[in-house]
Amino acid sequence: MLENIRLSFQGIWSHKMRSFLTMLGIIIGIASIISIVSTIKGTNEEIKNNLIGSGNNTLSVMIYNQGYAYTIDSWQGPPDGFQEVSDETCEKIRALDSVENVTRYNERQYSESIYYKGEALQSVSVRSIDMNYFDTVGYMIRTGRNFIESDYKNFRKVLIMDRTAADNVFGNDDPIGKTIEINKAPFTVIGVAEQSRKFTPNINSIEDYYTYANDDAVGYLFMPKASWPIVYRYDEPENVIVKAVSVDDMEDAGKDTEDILNATVASTQTDFKYKADDVLQRAQKLQDMSAATNNQLIWIASISLLVGGIGVMNIMLVSVTERTNEIGLKKAIGARKGSILGQFLTEAAVLTSIGGIIGVASGIGMAQVINKISGVAVSIDVVASVIAVVFSMLIGLIFGLLPSVKAANLDPIEALRRE
Amino acid sequence: MILSLEHIYKDYIQGKMTVPVLKDVCLHVEKGEYVAIMGPSGSGKSTLMNIIGCLDRPTSGSYELTGKNVLSLNERQLADVRLRNIGFVFQNFQLLPRMTALDNVALPLIYAGIRKRARRAKAKEALIRVGLEDRVTFKPTQLSGGQKQRVAIARAMVNKPDILLADEPTGALDSKSSKQVMELFQKLNDEGVTVIMITHDSGIAGYAKRVVTIFDGELAEQKGETDQ
Numbered sequence A: 001m002l003e004n005i006r007l008s009f010q011g012i013w014s015h016k017m018r019s020f021l022t023m024l025g026i027i028i029g030i031a032s033i034i035s036i037v038s039t040i041k042g043t044n045e046e047i048k049n050n051l052i053g054s055g056n057n058t059l060s061v062m063i064y065n066q067g068y069a070y071t072i073d074s075w076q077g078p079p080d081g082f083q084e085v086s087d088e089t090c091e092k093i094r095a096l097d098s099v100e101n102v103t104r105y106n107e108r109q110y111s112e113s114i115y116y117k118g119e120a121l122q123s124v125s126v127r128s129i130d131m132n133y134f135d136t137v138g139y140m141i142r143t144g145r146n147f148i149e150s151d152y153k154n155f156r157k158v159l160i161m162d163r164t165a166a167d168n169v170f171g172n173d174d175p176i177g178k179t180i181e182i183n184k185a186p187f188t189v190i191g192v193a194e195q196s197r198k199f200t201p202n203i204n205s206i207e208d209y210y211t212y213a214n215d216d217a218v219g220y221l222f223m224p225k226a227s228w229p230i231v232y233r234y235d236e237p238e239n240v241i242v243k244a245v246s247v248d249d250m251e252d253a254g255k256d257t258e259d260i261l262n263a264t265v266a267s268t269q270t271d272f273k274y275k276a277d278d279v280l281q282r283a284q285k286l287q288d289m290s291a292a293t294n295n296q297l298i299w300i301a302s303i304s305l306l307v308g309g310i311g312v313m314n315i316m317l318v319s320v321t322e323r324t325n326e327i328g329l330k331k332a333i334g335a336r337k338g339s340i341l342g343q344f345l346t347e348a349a350v351l352t353s354i355g356g357i358i359g360v361a362s363g364i365g366m367a368q369v370i371n372k373i374s375g376v377a378v379s380i381d382v383v384a385s386v387i388a389v390v391f392s393m394l395i396g397l398i399f400g401l402l403p404s405v406k407a408a409n410l411d412p413i414e415a416l417r418r419e
Numbered sequence B: 001m002i003l004s005l006e007h008i009y010k011d012y013i014q015g016k017m018t019v020p021v022l023k024d025v026c027l028h029v030e031k032g033e034y035v036a037i038m039g040p041s042g043s044g045k046s047t048l049m050n051i052i053g054c055l056d057r058p059t060s061g062s063y064e065l066t067g068k069n070v071l072s073l074n075e076r077q078l079a080d081v082r083l084r085n086i087g088f089v090f091q092n093f094q095l096l097p098r099m100t101a102l103d104n105v106a107l108p109l110i111y112a113g114i115r116k117r118a119r120r121a122k123a124k125e126a127l128i129r130v131g132l133e134d135r136v137t138f139k140p141t142q143l144s145g146g147q148k149q150r151v152a153i154a155r156a157m158v159n160k161p162d163i164l165l166a167d168e169p170t171g172a173l174d175s176k177s178s179k180q181v182m183e184l185f186q187k188l189n190d191e192g193v194t195v196i197m198i199t200h201d202s203g204i205a206g207y208a209k210r211v212v213t214i215f216d217g218e219l220a221e222q223k224g225e226t227d228q
């Protein structure tokens, strides 16, 4: 067997050009499949990472008005029956088995009432946060300091900016100590916060996903929850972000939090409701969509494998005819039928396996090129690569069978009479 | 008696015609004999040799090799007989062009299931016996006709068969190389190998101790200096 494999390599090597052409169909087929699979896997991982915040497992439970996310208008009051999320409610949510941490916030998007040196800052949103916020969403203070208890107690007008906001507003200047006006009240910047893990944005909704997908993302200003009423209103209903214990807990965490929060809403309120993100479901839908289109491509690639297999059979048949003498001689000196069959099958399998390996390598290369050119995420699937090589070997065995049987059945007298 | 052919007939079917190629051939060879089968082209020499070599089956007759009725053996058993009991030498050498002399000689040992290291040792030994110890790594294209035939003889002998079967072994050689090959056959025969050699050349046949002639498929013992 080992001897056969060694001889096969020798034979393939001594016919480099022909062997390569024989393998070409297999190489193309396997390369296309591997690059497609890499793209599917890459896209899926990207969707999953982005939507469910890889390792962060946070999701938001927000107020919805008949299916649309609700954002408060300064001039239009908050919906009836809603209050701030109380400390007590927060503790209830935190007590859930599926929940690791919880925070609540208020938000004004694209507020026109934020100024720096008399210039309106339109690309920043402002949030009021409690002391759990940064821990929950996975932010770290990069420069300056975090909010402390006394900031809340004393209603201090202090701000922490995220990196995007800091870059947008101050560029290369140090933001610490600068004053930003919110609704005419001067707030002092005390820190800059950033995602603690690089390249895994904290995505709480599909909207955030698109926001993060864009480079010109909205920046955030954070102020202590206690200071919010200074510039906006009392008793504004808040949204909640929960950090689930694991990805698998996210659905439960969302549902249970939703229930706890909705129980605090007055029963007269029918239009507005707390609703948790169904991020997992969304991720699944997006993944299914990308898989469906790519599955068709795999079928097309399989046809090229079939053609490749037929090519192998064709060349092997020619090779058997060419090597009639060799086969006859081997039989004359005592090779059994099985030995000849084994020799040719091994040759076919070795040939297509090499083709498979080259195909996997070029598929990986192709995936990288696709990634460079179109920016589509790719991820190499080791299992798929191994399966591809094994599958190539099977193609060799299947399509090599007919030529091998033909070789094994050659009449040695006829074979030796030739030349 | 190492080999005994009794009333061997071989017919070829050519369309609707039956062409008899061997007619009532009887041949008995003792162990250690050196027999030449001589006859003109087309007389049926190769056909007879293929039957003796278990590559072909007669249409009728009986054939015993080292006491075994080989006509009752199946294909797989026949392959083993060719492997263990018979060594072939052909007119056109039949060396595999991509392999070195050593690998060509070692080829039958692969089918005998011998491990690589032992194969190389035995093949080398066989090449030494035919006087080619300095051509071990040469490929067939780098060897002269006589050297090629000696490699082929080494290959035929490497499994230590009972019978060396040679079909026109000097047919493609010049007289000097032919002489060398004949000396080699003589040496092997002296060492106890039974040699059956086919030739159309009476000069070559003269090297054998016993000559049988075949003419139009019929075998006849040649009278002369032989002991029969």
Ligand SMILES: Nc1ncnc2c1ncn2[C@@H]1O[C@H](COP(=O)(O)OP(=O)(O)O)[C@@H](O)[C@H]1O
Binding pocket: B012, B013, B014, B019, B021, B039, B040, B041, B042, B043, B044, B045, B046, B047, B048
């Ligand atoms: N496969 C075959 N089919 C038909 N006739 C054959 C076949 N093989 C050999 N013959 C015929 O048998 C005869 C003897 O052939 P062969 O044994 O090769 O002769 P030699 O070796 O003495 O020259 C020839 O006439 C040849 O044409």
Ligand SMILES: [Mg+2]
Binding pocket: B045, B046, B047
């Ligand atoms: Mg002949």
